[in-house]
Amino acid sequence: MDSTEAKEHHGAEHDAGHGHDHHDPGFMRKYIFSTDHKIIGIQYGLTSLLFMLAGFFLIAVMRWSIAFPGEPLPVIGSLLNTFMAGMTSPVLDPETNELIGYAISNDLYNSFGAMHGTIMVFLAVVPLAFAAFGNYVVPLQIGAIDMAFPRLNMASYHLFLLGGLVMLGSFFIPGGPAQAGWTSYSPLATSIPTDGQLYWLIAMVIIITSSLLGAVNFIATIIQLRAPGMTWMRLPFFCWAQFVTAFLLLLAFPPLEVGALLQLMDRVAGTSFYLPTGLAISSMQDVSGGGSPLLYQHLFWFLGHPEVYVLILPAMGVVSEIIANNTRKPIWGYKSLVYSTLVLGFLSFIVWAHHMYLTGMGTKISTFFQTTTMIISIPSVIILTCLFISLWGGSIRFNTPMLFALAFLPMFGIGGLTGLPLGFNYSDIHLHDTYYVIGHFHYVVAPGTIFALIAGIYFWYPKLTGRYMSEFWGKVHFWCSFVFMNLTFQPMFAQGMAGMERRMADGGAGYSVANNPDAIGALADQFLKLNVNITFAAYALGLSQIPFIINLFYSISKGRSVESDNPWQSTTLEWQTPTPPPHGNFTTPPKVFAGPYEYSVPGAAQDYNPQNQKS
Amino acid sequence: MSGHGPEEIKKAMKIYLMVFGILIVGTIFTVLASYIHFDNFALTVGLALLIATVKASFVALYFMHLIEERQSIYLVLGFTTFFFAGLMILTLWASGDKPLYSVMP
Amino acid sequence: MEVPYTVKNRPDTGLYNAKIGIWLFLASEVMLFGALFSSYILLRVTAQEGEWPTELLNVPIGTVNTLVLILSSVTVVMAWASLKLNNFKKFKFYQGLTVICAMIFVMIKSYEYRDKFTHHDVILTNGMRVDGHLVEETSEYIVLSHPLEYPAEKGIGYRPTALHEAEEEANAHGGGHHHTEDRKIMLSDIEKRTNWGPWANTYFAIYFTLTGLHALHVIGGALVMAYFWGPGSRMWKKNPEQFTNRIEVSGLFWHFVDLVWIFLFPILYLL
Ligand code: HEM
Ligand SMILES: [Cu+2]
Numbered sequence: 008m009d010s011t012e013a014k015e016h017h018g019a020e021h022d023a024g025h026g027h028d029h030h031d032p033g034f035m036r037k038y039i040f041s042t043d044h045k046i047i048g049i050q051y052g053l054t055s056l057l058f059m060l061a062g063f064f065l066i067a068v069m070r071w072s073i074a075f076p077g078e079p080l081p082v083i084g085s086l087l088n089t090f091m092a093g094m095t096s097p098v099l100d101p102e103t104n105e106l107i108g109y110a111i112s113n114d115l116y117n118s119f120g121a122m123h124g125t126i127m128v129f130l131a132v133v134p135l136a137f138a139a140f141g142n143y144v145v146p147l148q149i150g151a152i153d154m155a156f157p158r159l160n161m162a163s164y165h166l167f168l169l170g171g172l173v174m175l176g177s178f179f180i181p182g183g184p185a186q187a188g189w190t191s192y193s194p195l196a197t198s199i200p201t202d203g204q205l206y207w208l209i210a211m212v213i214i215i216t217s218s219l220l221g222a223v224n225f226i227a228t229i230i231q232l233r234a235p236g237m238t239w240m241r242l243p244f245f246c247w248a249q250f251v252t253a254f255l256l257l258l259a260f261p262p263l264e265v266g267a268l269l270q271l272m273d274r275v276a277g278t279s280f281y282l283p284t285g286l287a288i289s290s291m292q293d294v295s296g297g298g299s300p301l302l303y304q305h306l307f308w309f310l311g312h313p314e315v316y317v318l319i320l321p322a323m324g325v326v327s328e329i330i331a332n333n334t335r336k337p338i339w340g341y342k343s344l345v346y347s348t349l350v351l352g353f354l355s356f357i358v359w360a361h362h363m364y365l366t367g368m369g370t371k372i373s374t375f376f377q378t379t380t381m382i383i384s385i386p387s388v389i390i391l392t393c394l395f396i397s398l399w400g401g402s403i404r405f406n407t408p409m410l411f412a413l414a415f416l417p418m419f420g421i422g423g424l425t426g427l428p429l430g431f432n433y434s435d436i437h438l439h440d441t442y443y444v445i446g447h448f449h450y451v452v453a454p455g456t457i458f459a460l461i462a463g464i465y466f467w468y469p470k471l472t473g474r475y476m477s478e479f480w481g482k483v484h485f486w487c488s489f490v491f492m493n494l495t496f497q498p499m500f501a502q503g504m505a506g507m508e509r510r511m512a513d514g515g516a517g518y519s520v521a522n523n524p525d526a527i528g529a530l531a532d533q534f535l536k537l538n539v540n541i542t543f544a545a546y547a548l549g550l551s552q553i554p555f556i557i558n559l560f561y562s563i564s565k566g567r568s569v570e571s572d573n574p575w576q577s578t579t580l581e582w583q584t585p586t587p588p589p590h591g592n593f594t595t596p597p598k599v600f601a602g603p604y605e606y607s608v609p610g611a612a613q614d615y616n617p618q619n620q621k622s
Numbered sequence: 623m624s625g626h627g628p629e630e631i632k633k634a635m636k637i638y639l640m641v642f643g644i645l646i647v648g649t650i651f652t653v654l655a656s657y658i659h660f661d662n663f664a665l666t667v668g669l670a671l672l673i674a675t676v677k678a679s680f681v682a683l684y685f686m687h688l689i690e691e692r693q694s695i696y697l698v699l700g701f702t703t704f705f706f707a708g709l710m711i712l713t714l715w716a717s718g719d720k721p722l723y724s725v726m727p
Numbered sequence: 728m729e730v731p732y733t734v735k736n737r738p739d740t741g742l743y744n745a746k747i748g749i750w751l752f753l754a755s756e757v758m759l760f761g762a763l764f765s766s767y768i769l770l771r772v773t774a775q776e777g778e779w780p781t782e783l784l785n786v787p788i789g790t791v792n793t794l795v796l797i798l799s800s801v802t803v804v805m806a807w808a809s810l811k812l813n814n815f816k817k818f819k820f821y822q823g824l825t826v827i828c829a830m831i832f833v834m835i836k837s838y839e840y841r842d843k844f845t846h847h848d849v850i851l852t853n854g855m856r857v858d859g860h861l862v863e864e865t866s867e868y869i870v871l872s873h874p875l876e877y878p879a880e881k882g883i884g885y886r887p888t889a890l891h892e893a894e895e896e897a898n899a900h901g902g903g904h905h906h907t908e909d910r911k912i913m914l915s916d917i918e919k920r921t922n923w924g925p926w927a928n929t930y931f932a933i934y935f936t937l938t939g940l941h942a943l944h945v946i947g948g949a950l951v952m953a954y955f956w957g958p959g960s961r962m963w964k965k966n967p968e969q970f971t972n973r974i975e976v977s978g979l980f981w982h983f984v985d986l987v988w989i990f991l992f993p994i995l996y997l998l
Contacts, residue, residue, distance in 0.1 A: 156744065219752075262759075369718075710768070
């Protein structure tokens, strides 16, 4: 971008140092300490994909233990034993007493479970959905040259990385990582002797700080740096979704930060914020007492519930961009989408105690939370309905991004609808802490959010690299993922309704009819057997990602080149830039004249009208 | 917050000093009020928090220029107040509302 | 390439970037301290008899510290106004004063912390509790000054108003007798002993957490303001407008720190 132009446009004083931008900044400045929002977006993207792989690896090991409790881990058993010395359990041949391999111990199962949840939520999906996509796409879509605070942006990423490394570091300490689930409820979390919990808390404080800085940056960017003419109602829905998400992070994360800080105090300063009077645990002598375990749950779920909207809103944003583009029609009910998102944001702060029905709440307060929970499902249904209706009468292009975006709709639908029984306390009493819950929220985040994010990767890839990802392998990836995703999570509903609890290293075998022939309510064999099916489906799901990973890297240099800067014939501003966008993004500062989804405008020469062109 | 001419700034400086005086008086009042032992604990708390809120409002309105600030900032603070109130009230309510046949204290 | 509106206001929002940035940050800070305040309230209303001592903190010292912080809030806004009036010297004066106030505040606070950390609470084998300042410690006994004695089940830091008034009366009559005498306690008579740190009970826990987090904010703010007073002020020559904005933004943070204290003072010291 020409600097004189920038001067005219922004009218800001430039100091003398200006103009040095054109020197080659060197590898470190360009890729590690970059302040360019696009590089930072890519950094976030690659890091969070790696974390997602790690999270998947953990669950793959756990699934083995669930399906085949006590049997030695194939392939990686001895490797695991080398790295996590003392936490695996050696398996001996019953007859010869020879060592035949290693299984994971129950403690290690707990560690892996806690880390799977934590890594997937805080280090994989949120950074990918919010930070990676947000960073890359939002400034482009609003027509800005960068984020409002580029250096703060860099700091956010570095803090995120640091937090992630501290979290991973806990795998290598004696005692292993945290074991109290991704929720880290006290007093359990405080009393487990491993220092992994300490790492967890410190890492969480760092990650939260990073998210807070990121949230400030996004909101300031969207408020301040919209291009001339980009009014609020011309903002692409993706930006709206990110905007509301940023607010959720900004206001919901601090209470969790407090929750973590107080637990940190309980661990290191001997306080009793969460430790009640008379607590008797052998590993914790001499606590002063007087604390409240429920306080932690309140602070945790005050974040926890908005967090699920942090996971889902950016995904909805991505999906609506792709649907509008590939149906060649305006999104149906743009305003309803925007207002529903705002309402969703508001309400998500006053439903949190639906996660706490079993803590002995009174009837009045639980009525309140049931009511708000039911109300909040309305805007979600409106959003989904708008997206469904948008398909009506469109001439749909079934390319890979669109397939994933389309699959998002029913998958998120299943996830959302199965949530309703969890929102009523009388049905939740039965379903709480069972595999039904696991099935429910995985439908929301895995075939829901992750499908949407994968769709986003296929969709924006040509802008990043100037090349398409392979359509053929994309479709292979899609169909395999779609089938195995459902085979993985669908049976969990049945298991949960049959009463199979979550967080059990033996997958419920201890409660089976076989082991408890006289017990009422023991787990019937047919549900237990599903564990094996699920495990193999999960492995197949993992294998289905291999074409994607290869495609992702192979296509950078070998993919089919794009024909133009706007290969999908899209209206929004990110496509009205050179490919890939240079530092500063636009060749001429964009002005906006039109709404975000002017597809198939009657009487127009072509079937789309970019936002920066007068119609 | 544009157009701060020297005249306005000088006027504002006088206001700052006045607010300073109010804050000192407020502090003294809070301390004095705490030495009066009302029988009603709620009254004691209410009074102390009322004075604190008044003082805080003066700081926010004048020192932080909220009184002449832009709508977008009011909006942000409005949200925050709403969520803050939700956090306070609902947690308290939850801790007070016990099941009918509770064994808990 | 420069990000627009770092210095000038954007016409339609009427704000420059850092202004909206700091307010958003403060919004998250409101939720941070808000969550701590709710924790305080929840812990306090669910506390059992004897678990929540009151009147343990030194009100005059707290009052002085409140006034120091209020003063610093005035000086910081005056510093900004001086820049608006193009008076750099006055700015230096006020900004310097602010940093000094911050240092005084931290010093007073650490004195108070020390006071609590050296205050010991002892449960005797005979079921009584004594608390006082540790003045001597050997392998056989400890000596507490200004000791108070009461039944152990009254809870840590028991200070009934009556006891207080009796003490005052005694002081008015030429000094209370047994209160001011040091008390020597044999270790063999002690069942349990702790000092008034955050581990002593939930009240101290929340007291130290709230004030500690607040003190961290004070220190952070003071560092930033000292920087703008010193090396950072060179920007005034190059870009006075941006420098004035920076002072305004750091000032907004500082006022917030003051504002938090305005609530902390009554809830911790007075109620
Ligand atoms: C795609 C492959 C995935 C599979 C096969 C999978 C499977 C599972 C299973 C079986 C559990 C229950 C473990 C137990 O209760 O012992 C679990 C827990 C969990 N998963 Fe996943 N998951 C996947 C992806 C994700 C993603 C993408 C997220 C989040 C965004 C996620 C978040 C969680 C959380 C929060 C828990 C609860 C951990 C706890 O009990 O504390 N998972 N997962
Ligand atoms: Cu929820």
